[in-house]
Amino acid sequence: MLRKYGIYAIIGLIVLFALLHLGFPPEQHDTRTTATTFLGGSAFLLMTCAVVLSTRAPILESLFGGLDRMYQVHRVVGVSAAILALVHFFGVPKELPAGVDPVANVLVPSAPLGMLGLIFLVIGLFVALNRKIRYSFWRPTHKIMALVYLLLVGHFFTAPAIFVEQFSPSGLLLLISAIVGVVCMLYSLFGMNKRTALPYTIETVNAMERATEIVLKPTGAALQFKPGQxxxxxxxxxxxxxxxxxxISSAPDEDHLRFSIKVLGDWTRKVREELQPGATVMVRGPYGRFDAANATEKQIWLAGGIGLTPFLSKIRAMQPDDSRQIHLVYAAREEQDAIFLDELKRLAEKLGNVTIVPVFSDEGNFARVDMMKQKLPDALGSYEYFMCGPKPMVNGIMKDLKGEGVPRHRIHTEAFEFR
Ligand SMILES: Cc1cc2nc3c(=O)[nH]c(=O)nc-3n(C[C@H](O)[C@H](O)[C@H](O)COP(=O)(O)OP(=O)(O)OC[C@H]3O[C@@H](n4cnc5c(N)ncnc54)[C@H](O)[C@@H]3O)c2cc1C
Known part of the structure; x- marks a missing residue:
């Protein structure tokens, strides 16, 4: 679901810092120092936000509208922090304040810590944003950002006369954010993965056309989740x-947990070729806010390929008394590729309020807004939209829907990637 509270909170934090720092600058600061330390402080606050977002805390999911959105914001905030840190570095006066003994240089160790932090930040960002780098390599190297954060904490804590020797309200804000940031960093490095891990056993591995369904049985407590998570x-x-x-493609009330996995790279191929019943699996979650339960009565669900999985769970969970009118547009290359199509048709017939609209590109049909205009009984603006599928498809339909006057808040998307 589209939620912007989290983004407003980040903007609010920077505005508060601006008010405190520019409104009550330390006395000995000239304008240039005030401006460049504002940029440096803002960079640090944004880095702190990125660290906080990496904790995957459920409350943050509610503020941002799901973990996929949180990671998108995490990326934007990280890049913005790096840009501000670079401007801070090049802009901040390099000469020592008048009267300072160069032998007892007060900028040591603050300046080298900041410089080192900036170098690692730029390297870390290059790795983080480079999509050619394999995820299995990307993930451990991204942890370098924890070191960057600690170096930057060291940089401003040892900065002369700016925050420590002379108390300033903006320095206090940075100090509080550093404490929060370090706690969150330690949690996401050492505690987060243990929080919701539940053990399961693989019961079946079903190789389907272009996807593999794995069926898991809980060995202890079962995961509680909502359809679409x-x-x-x-x-x-x-x-x-x-x-x-x-x-999760199963319904919450099923005894087993089911995932439908498309072969995309090494790991997903290994699932198809090597995973055997009996293997132990740790399942962590649930995450995501792709929830259609409380949306308007008339809904369009748009699934592209493996993007069917959240809708599969929703339909499997649906009760006969559900009053919503749902059209599921299911786009695939050809009928053979449309996994679970027979089950969907069966369920739709039984439920009565769901219409399945299969669209096969090999037959020259595509999931497009002009096609929907023809096939849907009501005007486009009367529906709420839920989309999951390849990025070009989702972005194209989103653009066209907005062009047709559908407000953005009635369009919900789920991204199958974090980077
Ligand atoms: C919220 C969400 C829900 C998803 N649901 C499904 C689903 O129901 N069915 C399905 O088939 N796929 C789903 N995916 C995609 C799935 O996670 C990737 O296809 C899979 O991890 C690829 O792994 P790989 O090593 O085989 O491929 P690779 O070629 O190594 O990776 C392909 C891409 O997948 C992403 N990726 C790879 N490994 C990870 C990882 N460990 N964590 C996060 N992202 C990674 C990266 O962006 C990478 O570029 C989902 C992804 C997300 C973010």
Whole structure:
């Protein structure tokens, strides 16, 4: 769901810092120092926001509208912090204040710490934003950002006369944010993964056309989730490496947890070719706010390929007394690729309030707004939209819907990528 409270909170934090720092600057600051330390402080606050977002806290999901959105904001905030830090570095006066003994240089160790932090920040960002870098390599190297954060904390704590020797309200704000940031950083490095990990056993591995369905049985407590949510799946055993996110395709009241996994790279191929029943899996979650339960009565669900999974869970969970009118537009290359289509048709017939609209590109049909205009019984503006699928499809439909006057807050998307 589209939520902007979190973004407003970040903007509010920077505005508060501006008011405190520019409104009550330390006395010995000239204008240039005030301006450049404002940029440096803002960079640090944004870095803190990025660290806080990496904790995947449920309350933050509510403020930002889901973990995928949080990671998008995390990325934007990280890039903005790096830009501000660079401007701060090049802009801040390099000469020592008048009367300072160069032998007892007060800028040591603040300046080298800041410089080191900036170098690692730029390297870390290059790695983080480079999509060619494999995720299994990307993930451990991204942890370099924890070191960057600590270096920057050291940089401003040892900065001469700016925050420590002379108390300033903006310095206090930075101090509080540093404490919050370090706690969050330690939690996301050492505590987060233990928080919601539940053990499961693989019961079945079903190889389907272009996807693999894995069926998991809980060995203890079962995961509580809402249709449309996702979880991190970590297969225990040599060679399985990091956890991967997948939308839960089963309904919450089923005894088993089901995931439908498209082969995209090494890990997903290994699932299809090597995963055996009996393997132990840790499942962490649930995450995500792709929730259609409380939206308007008339809904359009748009699924592209494996983007069907959140809708699969929703339909499997639907009760006969559900009053919503739902059109599920299911786009695939050809009928064979449209996994679970038969089950969807069966469920739709049984439920009565769901219409399945399969669209196959090999037959020259595409999920497009002009097609929807023809097939839907009511005007486009009377529906609420939920979309999950390839980025070009989702972005194209979003643009066209907005062009048709559908307000942005009635369009909800789920991204199958964090980077
Ligand atoms: C919220 C969410 C829900 C998803 N639901 C489904 C689903 O129901 N079915 C499905 O088939 N796919 C789903 N995906 C995509 C799935 O996570 C990736 O396809 C899978 O992790 C790719 O792993 P790989 O090593 O085989 O491929 P790679 O080629 O290594 O990765 C392909 C891309 O997947 C992403 N990725 C890879 N590994 C990870 C990881 N450990 N954590 C996060 N992202 C990673 C990266 O962006 C990478 O560029 C979902 C992704 C997200 C973010």
């Amino acid at each position: 996702f979880a991190f799946v970590e297969i225990q055993g040599k060679g399985w490496s990091e956890p991967h996110p997948f939308t």
